[in-house]
Amino acid sequence: MESENLIKQELEELQKQLGKKQKFEDAVSSLKSLLQQSYPSASTSLRKSFYTVICRVATVLKTRYTAPGFWSAGLGLFEQAISFVSEPSEKEHLKACIAQARENLHLEDNPSQTLQTAVNRENRGYLFEGHLTVDQEPPQPDWMVQANLLAAAARLFEAESSQGLATNGSTEDDAASVLEMLRNRLEEVVPLMETGGPVAPRVPPASKEVVAKLPVISLTEEILANMGKDAECAICRENLVLNDNMQELPCKHTFHPPCLKPWLEEHNSCPICRYELQTDDHAYESWKEREKEAEEERKGAANALRGGEFMYV
Template identity: 65%
Template sequence: MEGVEENDMKQRLQELQKQLGKKQLFEQAVSTISSLFTLSYASASPSLQNLFYTVVCRVATILKARYTAQGFWTSGLQLFLEAEKLVAQPSQKDHLRKCIAQTKEHLSELDNQAEGVERVQNQTRGYLFEGHLTVDPEPPQPEWLVQSNLLSAMANLVPATTSEDQTGNSNTSEEAARILQGLVDRLDDIVPMFMDEGSTAPRVPPASKEVVAKLPVITITEEILNKLGTDAECCICKENLIVNDKMQELPCKHTFHPPCLKPWLDEHNSCPICRHELQTDDHAYESRKEREKEAEEERRGAANAVREGEYMYV
């Protein structure tokens, strides 16, 4: 492959690598990369072959970090299988085989989930209501009723289990164990019933959309990457940074991929590194936070005054 053609191919691969980060372009980009790999890899120079391999690895990283849909992983599997046949370096072959195994495992899990949903849908649909068999499936019990029934059953079985243990009958004990397991499975839902809601810290609301939209976006250059080091990564998806990556900067100066940062802020609303919190659209939460800040400042002022008074009388 001539030098001009190689430069054109490098530019095309870099452009396709950018497209991988856009959900609507991902599958088409992977398909194009696979075709280029098949047609041009064998005749490419070692540097271009390394770029091909880097782009394929980027596909694997993005799949694990961002996408779960079956179509994305199917297209990725086809690329990994094609690349594994063509690369010559043993370390690259080993890595691609791991990618293939992980992809097949993920696709198998998706198939099992789909089969489980189908089995549920094929179960008997009708249920008895006021003496008549309905056509629609029985609606699920509300969570509070499920929890109440479990707690009531356990309360009734505890005395019976104690008396049955003395006679050697294990049926009640087995029933108690079954219900106890049900309680354990729902522990996260049941525990809050026994806790004072006022004593638990409320969930932090998501960051303001306007604030997030105004966060600056920087492009990783060779100079920036050299300063950060070769091991620099987005701390959310753990993906190594490369030239031309777009990174969004928080007020604390830490940066992350925009597609990684938004869902993180919706869920946690804090910097994954230093826990700096962004402003929210919840006025009640912001007012309470401001009052707590003022109260903390007052407590510090009072503590300082006490210390100064003690110092005067020493």
């Protein structure tokens, strides 16, 4: 037990060294040696301590040290660690770390492994208000179902005219499937088409110039204390620690810069409060302005109506 306490102290010291750029690679090398020597006979508590430090290596690589030499050191650690851990969740996380390290080092020579990693990510649920759900994403709205079904039907009818459904069994099955979906949703889709329902355009990516100007702060002890004990990045779900770099949105919510950039490219909204950044799409920005003005007019009309009701009471 005393020897395990000494190993835990050594792990704590190595975790501190990970925060110093000039000591990072030496700390990772020492961690690999310690893992090799002590993990096989370690208690559950000590194994958790090892895993915590390994996760910290992954976080530091994503948020602070992005040079190939650092990623190469991390890759070696992740590949060694995955051969030791037995917890399924830990193995999955390490697989993701290995995939990301290989991607950064341009070592994507196993397409099937990369595809499986992507499938695993797709099956993890979806991010809603800063929390990763367990369930699958809820059904699409009617207007999106309408658009997707009609687009699929158009593609199939185009294939029919160029190839002929009678000679292509696969296309025939696909067509039957899409037409069956159209029939099942007919009562919902047709009224929307007739009334021209409120179809909002897809939100374009955030302006790269706007994203580049977002302030980056380094977490101090005071900031961490204000954020609370279990503060984490709402995108990658990693716990925040001293000296982490965080990028701040105008809504004052903060995230790791490497996590936030791809998120804004795909969603362009704060994962917590849904605040939208400005885009480079002039048509979309004009639509937003029109919607804002229309909303103000609706509110004004509603207030005027309520005022009239009071006058005649």
